[in-house]
Amino acid sequence: MQDKIRAKARELLETGTVDCVIGYERATDGLTARPVFIYGTAGVDRLVFDQTCVHNLSKFLLDRRDKRTAIVAKPCDSRAINLLINEGQLARDKVYIIGVVCQGMPEVSWNRVSKEPQERCQRCPQRVPVVYDYLVGEPVEALPVTFSDVEQMENAGPAERRGFWLEQFGRCIRCHACRQACPGCYCSECFVDQLDPTWVGIRKDVTDNEMWNTIRAFHLAGRCISCNECERVCPVSIPLSLLNRKLEKDVGEFFDFQAGIKAETVPPFATFKKDEHLKGVE
């Protein structure tokens, strides 16, 4: 895989198809990977690809909107690229997608890699990127979507759920890394940074933290592509994927929609039809 990615990157840079390749290189722990921007053929051999390449690189494309860029994309990352194209943030012809087939990634943090695949990967239906210009790896069949984690939360009573979330949000230090890592969070002025009016205060307490986390989750309803970057980067391990997946499940049931699968389909909250009814709701 790595050799194919390097060869393609070399070709793209040599022919001037792109000015930069965004991929992965080895991190300083000698074990995991980190994002890398390669601007010339001399740097191509820094590129790696293995089970530690967990980051979703697609958000970096927003730093290079008007420049021709190649990017290494796993299936979930490719859905983020579709989301950004769909929402008018990226032009398809500026991006060259080196898609990689994915069998699920382990839990990866600095100097640590789990043996088992991440939970979210075990539930992820996509094994092949939904959009690519060049595919690395043998295509495999997509799996069914399952929401057993969300169902478990749904079955808990309201008081239990509230207790659980207040404890989680109480720990939040409001570093906003979830937003910074999220490909769907690209507002030039986030509601949390608004001063006039102030939507959410700067105070780091459970009330403001709850506002921050729930409003951010709602802004991603029908838009979250389940890459789980928010949860991966969270330094205090708040299980944000549970919120996101609950919304993904609801949007799937009500609107028969999954974000980022096709760049052309207008997402449910970007459209309004007068006679529209939610499935199963009178």
Added chain:
Amino acid sequence: MSQVIAREDLSRWLNSLMEERTVVVPVVVGDMVFFRPVAKAEDMTISRGNATLGPKGCLFPLSHTMFTVEQEDGDVRVIPSSLEREMVVFGLRPCDAQGLAVFDLPMLAEPADQYYRERREKTALVGLACAEACAECFCTSTGGGPHDARYMDVMLSEVPQGYLVQAVTEKGKKLLAKAPLKDMAVQAPTPPDVPRVPTDGIVAAMRRTFADKYWSRLADRCIHCNICSYVCPTCYCFDIRDYQQDGKTHRVRSWESCQAPGFTKIAGGHDPRADKGSRMRQRFAHKLLYFPEEFNNVLGCTGCGRCVRYCPVNIDIREIISDVQKIGGG
């Protein structure tokens, strides 16, 4: 002869301190460790390595009401907040205590930050020497060491008989007045080896690297979250906002970070550090250039390694120090 506290006596001692003081200890939550006040010492965990968040929040809280303003019958009253009980922070590591010593330089310089000063004066630090070095730490390259007791009030080192106790300050001696200590002939443990980072001459090298394109390339992969600042034992930037609640106005101070987009945005909308590279350089220049230039060559980094461990994209200060030495070395 040395003074030793047995393992089973440690909780007894901490519980006795709780009668008059708030005692903050490392507490395990999932796979994380936080410093939290506890009602009984048995709730603490003495784990290897560094806590997820150090004890800086005890002295410089994540969010803190500085004062409250009340209006009654045309009178306006300003009620400053204050710390009622004295506090003991137990189980912090030398790098975190050194972090507080770094805090002291700007925070206690006149005019001192009164909120920090009050907490600092009312807090005693009971440290734990590190029995082993973490993979990411480098305290011996930043003026400290795994057994450095200089910034503690009491220092404990693990020995087979319990903990070797060293009263470092008068405040520490007072804390130990009723501690169940035993006199024993005990050898002090040898400090572990800590990986080195080439910090000699880093201030001059940073100055020479200031205008290099290195910073913007490095910032390519930075996502500009605030994790590095918030886990850092020496980062002290804050923001202040007023809150209206229950008919009163509360002035609240909260942690903020130079890495956040918009941190330096000023009235009129101009942002002198709008690009990722200059924000990234600011963080490292503050630690390795401006701070030592301002404060007698003291580095604004204590080598705790948390930013290395928690950065989601592996921006590694150890690698940056080595790179800057190569680019700007004399």
